[in-house]
Amino acid sequence: MDLTPNDEQIAFQTATADWCRDNMALEGARARPDGLWAELEAMGWMALTAPGMDLDHATEALVFAELGRFLAPIGLLSTAVANRWFPHVAEGKVALALTAREPEPLRVLDPAGSGAVLMGEPGGLRLFDLPDAFTDQRGALHKTPHTPTIDLSTLQSRHEWTSSLWTEDDPAPPLHLQLLSAAYAVGCADASRDMAADYAKLREQFDRPIGWFQALKHICSDMAVRAAAARSQLYYAACALGENAADAAFHVAAAKRLADQAALDNGRANIQVHGGIGMTDEAAAHLPLKRAHLLQFIAPAARETLLA
Amino acid sequence: MDIGFSPEETRFREECRDWLHASVPTEKRPLDAADAIGFDKAWQRRLFDAGWAGINWPSKYGGRGLSIVQQVIWLEEYAAAHAPWIGANFVGINHGGPTLILNASEEQKAYHLPRILKGEAIWCQGFSEPGAGSDLAGIKTRGRIEGEELVINGSKIWTSFAHVADWQELVLRTEEGSLRHKGLSWVICDMHAPGITVRPIRKMSGQTEFAEVFYDDVRIPLAKVVGGLGNGWKVAMSTLSFERGTGFIADQVKQSQEIEELIAAARANGMIKDDRIADSLAQLRAEVAAVRAMTYRNISEVLRTDQPGPEASVIRLFTSELGQRLERIAVLLMGEAIIDFAYGDDNPVGDYLRGFAATIAGGTAQIQRDIIGERLLGLPKSR
Ligand SMILES: Cc1cc2nc3c(=O)[nH]c(=O)nc-3n(C[C@H](O)[C@H](O)[C@H](O)COP(=O)(O)OP(=O)(O)OC[C@H]3O[C@@H](n4cnc5c(N)ncnc54)[C@H](O)[C@@H]3O)c2cc1C
Numbered sequence: 113m114d115l116t117p118n119d120e121q122i123a124f125q126t127a128t129a130d131w132c133r134d135n136m137a138l139e140g141a142r143a144r145p146d147g148l149w150a151e152l153e154a155m156g157w158m159a160l161t162a163p164g165m166d167l168d169h170a171t172e173a174l175v176f177a178e179l180g181r182f183l184a185p186i187g188l189l190s191t192a193v194a195n196r197w198f199p200h201v202a203e204g205k206v207a208l209a210l211t212a213r214e215p216e217p218l219r220v221l222d223p224a225g226s227g228a229v230l231m232g233e234p235g236g237l238r239l240f241d242l243p244d245a246f247t248d249q250r251g252a253l254h255k256t257p258h259t260p261t262i263d264l265s266t267l268q269s270r271h272e273w274t275s276s277l278w279t280e281d282d283p284a285p286p287l288h289l290q291l292l293s294a295a296y297a298v299g300c301a302d303a304s305r306d307m308a309a310d311y312a313k314l315r316e317q318f319d320r321p322i323g324w325f326q327a328l329k330h331i332c333s334d335m336a337v338r339a340a341a342a343r344s345q346l347y348y349a350a351c352a353l354g355e356n357a358a359d360a361a362f363h364v365a366a367a368k369r370l371a372d373q374a375a376l377d378n379g380r381a382n383i384q385v386h387g388g389i390g391m392t393d394e395a396a397a398h399l400p401l402k403r404a405h406l407l408q409f410i411a412p413a414a415r416e417t418l419l420a
Numbered sequence: 421m422d423i424g425f426s427p428e429e430t431r432f433r434e435e436c437r438d439w440l441h442a443s444v445p446t447e448k449r450p451l452d453a454a455d456a457i458g459f460d461k462a463w464q465r466r467l468f469d470a471g472w473a474g475i476n477w478p479s480k481y482g483g484r485g486l487s488i489v490q491q492v493i494w495l496e497e498y499a500a501a502h503a504p505w506i507g508a509n510f511v512g513i514n515h516g517g518p519t520l521i522l523n524a525s526e527e528q529k530a531y532h533l534p535r536i537l538k539g540e541a542i543w544c545q546g547f548s549e550p551g552a553g554s555d556l557a558g559i560k561t562r563g564r565i566e567g568e569e570l571v572i573n574g575s576k577i578w579t580s581f582a583h584v585a586d587w588q589e590l591v592l593r594t595e596e597g598s599l600r601h602k603g604l605s606w607v608i609c610d611m612h613a614p615g616i617t618v619r620p621i622r623k624m625s626g627q628t629e630f631a632e633v634f635y636d637d638v639r640i641p642l643a644k645v646v647g648g649l650g651n652g653w654k655v656a657m658s659t660l661s662f663e664r665g666t667g668f669i670a671d672q673v674k675q676s677q678e679i680e681e682l683i684a685a686a687r688a689n690g691m692i693k694d695d696r697i698a699d700s701l702a703q704l705r706a707e708v709a710a711v712r713a714m715t716y717r718n719i720s721e722v723l724r725t726d727q728p729g730p731e732a733s734v735i736r737l738f739t740s741e742l743g744q745r746l747e748r749i750a751v752l753l754m755g756e757a758i759i760d761f762a763y764g765d766d767n768p769v770g771d772y773l774r775g776f777a778a779t780i781a782g783g784t785a786q787i788q789r790d791i792i793g794e795r796l797l798g799l800p801k802s803r
Contacts, residue, residue: 113422113423113424113425113429113489113716113719113720114421114422114720114723114724115421115423115713115716115717115720116421116717116720116721116724117421118421121421168421170421170422305797309797309798309799312797312799313798313799313800320800321799321800323793323797323799323800324799324800324801324802325802326786326789326790326802329789329790329793329794329799329802330786330789330790330793332793332797332799333737333788333789333790333792333793333796333797334789336734336792336793336796336797337734337737337738337792340714340731340734340738341707341710341711341713341714341738342710344710344713344714344716344717345706345709345710345713345714347421347713347717348423348709348710348712348713348716350421351421351422351423351424352423354422355422355423355424357423362709363709365706366705366706366709366710369702369703369706370706370707370710373703413706415698415699415702418702418703418705418706419683419692419698419701419702419705
């Protein structure tokens with residue numbers, strides 16, 4: 113038993129964090145450059161557990177927590193999962209659909225440039241075709257406009273059901289999607305915590321940094337506790353999934369639940385720590401909060417799984 | 421990263437399970453410290469005789485010299501077998517002994533450690549005073565040096581098991597006129613020495629488990645100072661790190677049973693159909709899982725770096741508040757039966773009332789938050 117990252121895992125984690133800091137600042141999340149996807153692809157993060165690469169879920173979860181900290185595109189989640197479970201079909205970017213029931217149209221997140229859409233359901237994953245016309249965001253042909261979600265870095269559109277492939281009767285594929293989205297949420301909770309702590313050291317009132325005051329210090333400490341609990345459970349869940357443990361579904365669901373909650377609660381707390389500036393559009397405090405609201409709809413933890 | 425255990429560890433787990441299955445006492449541990457003392461000592465002796473005391477203590481002092489992972493396995497199986505709380509042995513086993521292992525002289529270790537492990541010597545912790553609780557550096561109890569002895573005057577309060585203890589980890593001011601963290605010493609105080617008066621205090625749960633202790637010209641040999649005269653603060657901090665860290669693994673493991681019992685109870689009485697209750701239970705079950713993950717992560721970190729670090733405060737704060745949430749929902753699930761609570765009964769109300777200690781004893785939740793903010797997040801010190 114060892115729940116700390118090994119040297120190789122730390123190297124992956126650090127490299128991801130460094131790259132994100134230089135190329136994908138959180139503050140820039142509302143307007144990411146056009147070429148970003150190609151750069152992300154070049155970094156290889158969307159194929160860590162694909163056949164051939166064969167890294168473990170723990171390493172992947174560590175990397176995705178770092179990506180999540182910088183509010184990386186939602187399409188990374190679905191593409192990484194598609195590359196693992198549909199290795200010979202999925203090519204290039206794969207968008208993510210929130211779970212829907214026919215005839216309700218699919219709500220597709222991060223569709224720009226995608227050739228396919230992935231949707232997770234309790235019994236497996238589905239991979240849908242996206243007609244070409246749909247893929248070109250600026251082209252005249254696309255049928256549905258891409259509209260913003262509450263998360264300023266993520267667009268969505270509606271899409272009719274098309275033929276799909278299905279990973280049947282295998283519990284692991286949807287758990288993989290849930291694990292990676294939990295990792296994103298852990299990163300998001302971390303981002304809010306760090307933003308709050310940094311600001312509390314910098315901002316002065318009553319001739320002192322506001323972090324000196326316990327009323328503020330304790331808000332920050334609670335953010336640290338929530339993030340620590342969610343991160344520990346993420347590590348455990350990643351190992352449980354990697355080892356095909358009998359209770360993997362519970363542990364992944366628990367990780368998602370705690371991570372979503374930490375992301376939301378820390379997102380709110382961060383705005384309070386920032387005072388007036390925290391509510392403004394120009395500041396960044398609202399970005400992880402809005403991302404947290406989006407993430408809670410991606411592979412949410414079912415109460416039945418937690419109580420099973 | 422992995423959550424698996426080696427074949428050796430798995431074999432060890434099976435041994436623990438088998439022995440506990442055959443040996444856990446069928447009678448309940450009495451709730452009151454004075455009534456429980458015989459029980460606690462006898463149980464500790466059985467543990468020692470069968471080789472289950474001090475799993476990761478050095479073998480030369482009666483321990484098993486095994487790894488901290490094996491210690492955790494033992495505690496997991498211990499809780500799973502519903503083995504009794506170690507009660508009066510808590511201080512000696514969980515922080516007195518470990519503090520001695522780290523700071524004491526060879527002679528002090530050789531004398532005290534085996535006695536703690538055998539349940540022959542009960543220890544208590546004399547840190548808090550009426551005016552020095554959260555502000556531990558405000559200690560006023562003093563020890564004047566006279567020849568080869570300390571002459572002690574003052575008082576301590578909230579001393580768990582003081583009225584049944586043989587020895588005390590006593591922190592006092594040994595340097596006349598010294599201030600705050602300076603001039604303190606950590607001393608092994610003989611609780612049977614002349615001049616000590618113990619006044620038991622009753623808790624709101626009805627138990628008498630802690631006490632006030634008065635020192636009136638109590639004479640203790642200088643040879644009983646641990647870690648050197650004037651180094652008391654440093655030694656006390658190591659005691660607290662054990663108290664806040666590994667000392668609580670057993671509690672953390674117990675929570676995983678409590679949540680299963682609560683879910684079963686809510687199913688049995690139908691309250692699980694209430695969405696809010698079902699949701700709270702689902703949430704608590706996830707949080708209990710996270711406690712194990714945090715503990716495993718912390719232990720792996722200690723094994724890797726040899727440093728417990730401020731994460732111990734994170735776990736302590738999270739578990740103590742989680743424990744209280746569990747106790748609160750247990751009482752909620754009782755419905756009107758809560759009214760029937762009578763002093764001395766062992767039921768969820770007792771746990772609920774005793775549970776208020778979790779965010780007070782060993783450093784309050786507020787003090788833990790200060791530590792997390794300052795040492796983990798680097799915020800400016802407010803004290
Ligand atoms: C069941 C139980 C068993 C105990 N056993 C022992 C024992 O065996 N040995 C021993 O030495 N002690 C023991 N204690 C004492 C325990 O360590 C103290 O109660 C604790 O440290 C708090 O001190 P206090 O009671 O003086 O409260 P106070 O320090 O007076 O605190 C009162 C309130 O003020 C808050 N507060 C105080 N200072 C600050 C600050 N700087 N910032 C923010 N908030 C603050 C506290 O959080 C608390 O909410 C025990 C306590 C309990 C409840």
